Amino acid sequence: MIRHHPDRDQIQLENVLTALGNPMRLAVVRALAAGGELPCGTVLSKEISKSTLTHHWRVLRDSGVIWQRPSGRENLLSLRRDDLNIRFPGLLDAVLNGVQAAPESVNQYAAF
Amino acid sequence: MIRHHPDRDQIQLENVLTALGNPMRLAVVRALAAGGELPCGTVLSKEISKSTLTHHWRVLRDSGVIWQRPSGRENLLSLRRDDLNIRFPGLLDAVLNGVQAAPESVNQYAAF
Numbered sequence: 001m002i003r004h005h006p007d008r009d010q011i012q013l014e015n016v017l018t019a020l021g022n023p024m025r026l027a028v029v030r031a032l033a034a035g036g037e038l039p040c041g042t043v044l045s046k047e048i049s050k051s052t053l054t055h056h057w058r059v060l061r062d063s064g065v066i067w068q069r070p071s072g073r074e075n076l077l078s079l080r081r082d083d084l085n086i087r088f089p090g091l092l093d094a095v096l097n098g099v100q101a102a103p104e105s106v107n108q109y110a111a112f
Numbered sequence: 113m114i115r116h117h118p119d120r121d122q123i124q125l126e127n128v129l130t131a132l133g134n135p136m137r138l139a140v141v142r143a144l145a146a147g148g149e150l151p152c153g154t155v156l157s158k159e160i161s162k163s164t165l166t167h168h169w170r171v172l173r174d175s176g177v178i179w180q181r182p183s184g185r186e187n188l189l190s191l192r193r194d195d196l197n198i199r200f201p202g203l204l205d206a207v208l209n210g211v212q213a214a215p216e217s218v219n220q221y222a223a224f
Contacts, residue, residue: 013210014133015133018129018130018134021130021132088207088210090209091210094201094202094206095200
């Protein structure tokens with residue numbers, strides 16, 4: 001596992017909120033919300049540069065929102081849903097519902 | 113009323129999350145959560161500079177988290193609780209519960 005994943009009880013609310021406060025990162029969280037792992041190259045639009053992606057993976061990982069696991073030549077991403085739900089009950093669902101209600105700013109970064 | 117308060121349906125999730133993703137601004141939201149208006153000079157620690165406060169009022173106001181209303185020589189602040197609850201159900205309560213569960217980073221900026 002890549003370093004800099006905080007333990008569950010080290011996840012800080014302000015870091016999670018900052019990580020989620022960006023439409024590109026909200027698009028990642030929405031894509032991962034179905035569960036399981038996704039290769040990092042498949043989560044967002046192909047038009048986003050690798051350096052931009054790397055930045056956003058880091059913010060999401062360091063804040064405790066996602067797991068990032070090396071697999072061959074790429075990384076697999078998954079949402080730390082259980083950890084977030086235990087640490088901040090209701091937060092992730094409220095955010096995902098908010099994205100669903102007004103998806104415009106997020107959709108522009110989606111892989112589909 | 114000071115300008116730059118977005119209408120309810122113009123409040124953007126990513127802006128609200130970014131505004132909340134800061135312990136000083138979380139301290140403001142917690143202080144205002146009891147309801148009603150508070151003079152801006154009473155909400156946070158007296159040790160915080162006026163320019164820093166002004167910055168945070170702007171971020172909270174522009175994102176749609178608070179109302180800021182001139183009154184005499186100062187401004188009165190209040191939480192846009194109803195607007196946020198209608199726009200993003202459950203989000204504010206989840207955030208306030210998160211602050212209550214781990215208040216350390218927020219307490220250092222509180223007025224008390």
